[in-house]
Amino acid sequence: MPDGDGKFRIGIKYCGGCRAHYERAAETARVTEALCPSGRYDFELAQPGIPYDVLLVATGCATACPSLSPYTYGRAVTITAAGGGAAAAEEIRKIAETPAELFG
Amino acid sequence: MPLMTGEQYIESLRKLDVKVYMFGKEEKNWIDHPIIRPSINCVAMTYDLAHDPEYEDLMTATSNLTGHRVNRFTHLHQSTDDLIRKVKMQRLLGRKTASCFQRCVGMDAFNAVYSTTYECDQKHGTHYHENFKNYMIYVQDNDLTIDGAMTDPKGDRGKGQGAQADPDLFVHIVERRPDGIVVRGAKAHQTGSINSHEHLVMPTQAVGEADKQYAVSFAVPSDAPGLFMVYGRQSCDTRKLEPGADVDLGNKQFGGQEALVVFDNVFVPNERIFLCEEWDFAGMLVERFAGYHRQSYGGCKVGVGDVIIGAAALAAEYNGADKASHIKDKLIEMTHLNETLFSCGIACSCEGCPTAAGNYQIDLLLANVCKQNVTRFPYEIVRLAEDIAGGLMVTMPSERDFKSDLKVPTASELTLGDWCNKFFKGAEGVTTENRMRILRFLENICLGTSAVGYRTESMHGAGSPQAQRIMIARQGDFETKKKLAKTIAGIKE
Numbered sequence: 001m002p003d004g005d006g007k008f009r010i011g012i013k014y015c016g017g018c019r020a021h022y023e024r025a026a027e028t029a030r031v032t033e034a035l036c037p038s039g040r041y042d043f044e045l046a047q048p049g050i051p052y053d054v055l056l057v058a059t060g061c062a063t064a065c066p067s068l069s070p071y072t073y074g075r076a077v078t079i080t081a082a083g084g085g086a087a088a089a090e091e092i093r094k095i096a097e098t099p100a101e102l103f104g
Numbered sequence: 105m106p107l108m109t110g111e112q113y114i115e116s117l118r119k120l121d122v123k124v125y126m127f128g129k130e131e132k133n134w135i136d137h138p139i140i141r142p143s144i145n146c147v148a149m150t151y152d153l154a155h156d157p158e159y160e161d162l163m164t165a166t167s168n169l170t171g172h173r174v175n176r177f178t179h180l181h182q183s184t185d186d187l188i189r190k191v192k193m194q195r196l197l198g199r200k201t202a203s204c205f206q207r208c209v210g211m212d213a214f215n216a217v218y219s220t221t222y223e224c225d226q227k228h229g230t231h232y233h234e235n236f237k238n239y240m241i242y243v244q245d246n247d248l249t250i251d252g253a254m255t256d257p258k259g260d261r262g263k264g265q266g267a268q269a270d271p272d273l274f275v276h277i278v279e280r281r282p283d284g285i286v287v288r289g290a291k292a293h294q295t296g297s298i299n300s301h302e303h304l305v306m307p308t309q310a311v312g313e314a315d316k317q318y319a320v321s322f323a324v325p326s327d328a329p330g331l332f333m334v335y336g337r338q339s340c341d342t343r344k345l346e347p348g349a350d351v352d353l354g355n356k357q358f359g360g361q362e363a364l365v366v367f368d369n370v371f372v373p374n375e376r377i378f379l380c381e382e383w384d385f386a387g388m389l390v391e392r393f394a395g396y397h398r399q400s401y402g403g404c405k406v407g408v409g410d411v412i413i414g415a416a417a418l419a420a421e422y423n424g425a426d427k428a429s430h431i432k433d434k435l436i437e438m439t440h441l442n443e444t445l446f447s448c449g450i451a452c453s454c455e456g457c458p459t460a461a462g463n464y465q466i467d468l469l470l471a472n473v474c475k476q477n478v479t480r481f482p483y484e485i486v487r488l489a490e491d492i493a494g495g496l497m498v499t500m501p502s503e504r505d506f507k508s509d510l511k512v513p514t515a516s517e518l519t520l521g522d523w524c525n526k527f528f529k530g531a532e533g534v535t536t537e538n539r540m541r542i543l544r545f546l547e548n549i550c551l552g553t554s555a556v557g558y559r560t561e562s563m564h565g566a567g568s569p570q571a572q573r574i575m576i577a578r579q580g581d582f583e584t585k586k587k588l589a590k591t592i593a594g595i596k597e
Contacts, residue, residue: 015161018192
């Protein structure tokens with residue numbers, strides 16, 4: 001369900017990192033590296049009030065405590081552990097390839 | 105400027121005309137002094153992380169007063185979630201600095217004064233809460249660091265405020281004027297006081313009616329006329345003055361700070377007065393500040409503990425002892441102790457409740473249990489760290505010896521550095537310098553400058569152990585527990 005410009009918009013949101021068990025930024029970088037070459041995806045740090053197709057949430061532990069309520073998004077994809085970036089990229093790719101009408 | 109950067113914070117300190125004394129003389133350029141600067145770097149970290157997307161979720165909050173995004177260190181807690189996030193933020197900063205980052209005392213004072221002034225106004229018809237709300241907006245909008253100043257020198261502990269031979273041993277009002285009050289006295293052990301833009305003063309203990317001039321709370325800038333500070337020296341502090349010192353410092357970048365803050369007839373304008381002889385609210389203010397601050401230790405010390413556990417694990421690796429089962433067990437024990445402290449900090453936050461003013465306070469019993477554990481567990485954690493590190497932590501030569509090119513006149517014709525590196529080599533693949541670095545880090549935290557923050561501050565900061573035991577006795581609800589026992593045991597009286 002891309003925007004009018006055809007780009008699939010992804011907002012990146014980090015938890016506060018009080019006891020992060022892995023490098024969250026390294027995992028989100030894996031996602032951008034996997035998806036950016038296609039030219040289909042736009043990534044930015046998530047800001048309240050801006051609509052995103054996917055909110056990519058990188059949390060330092062499974063508690064995943066950040067509140068997502070200030071954000072506007074279609075689906076949230078969460079990374080909670082090291083190595084989660086690859087699976088997150090695949091999940092986003094699937095979401096992007098799913099026809100918009102399948103979303104409620 | 106709702107959120108300053110670390111650099112902006114440091115520059116803002118330069119604009120103040122703060123009077124700092126150290127080693128018997130006034131230190132004009134205290135901001136760049138090698139002994140003081142690491143403590144300033146710590147506070148700067150509280151500013152920088154608020155701008156970092158990876159940490160802003162904890163480091164910032166939305167002000168209930170203005171709706172602006174503010175640094176959480178200036179926030180009035182609006183929910184139990186805010187209380188939890190406060191503890192998590194403190195753990196984060198402990199992990200980033202391995203030091204006391206000093207800004208918690210202000211945050212804890214804000215929340216205590218906010219609710220106490222509200223209740224004081226309700227009873228006495230005073231206007232302190234409005235004064236304080238205006239002050240908080242000023243603090244939040246300018247992203248200030250504030251010294252929450254509670255501890256008076258106290259003189260003879262067997263006597264109260266008014267019975268001291270020297271009345272100045274507790275901060276008190278010496279003159280009331282139409283435009284404000286004049287105060288006199290001192291606050292001791294003031295964490296981060298020199299690095300603070302202002303001081304928010306509170307009474308140090310409950311006050312009786314006869315001593316009501318000691319029931320005073322107010323705020324003044326750090327460069328108010330009549331205010332000066334004397335830097336508190338720390339174990340091994342002059343190592344920071346050694347030319348090129350690096351490895352031997354253990355933690356070159358960060359550190360804590362305490363000072364004596366003297367008020368020699370300092371004027372306080374009416375709009376900055378938050379308690380003025382309403383003696384029946386002094387105890388409430390003390391109890392609430394202490395409660396918040398005892399919660400704080402369940403975050404900050406845990407973050408520092410994380411770094412100590414990591415350092416101990418590295419020391420074991422560098423010594424080639426990391427596979428030994430007793431080493432693994434000691435690391436597990438350190439983790440158990442550290443996470444127990446975190447559990448207490450989180451628990452007293454989860455069980456928090458709203459005050460009449462609307463901000464949230466912690467569960468007092470659980471916060472005091474938290475701090476009581478903090479008076480003990482960090483000592484065991486550093487004991488285990490010393491055990492794992494080995495005696496070399498305190499016996500190895502200086503970094504200048506390790507780096508020395510001086511030829512030692514023996515048959516081998518090696519340099520002093522060669523000899524030191526040869527005999528202090530540890531596990532294969534580990535440089536001697538890295539081994540030195542981790543051992544010096546542990547030395548610093550166990551018995552150097554950082555031991556001030558991790559050990560003795562854990563014992564006495566936010567109140568000595570007996571202060572918590574008094575609160576635990578008050579909050580322990582023994583009567584209810586006796587009834588429970590009677591019911592189960594079938595006792596009918």
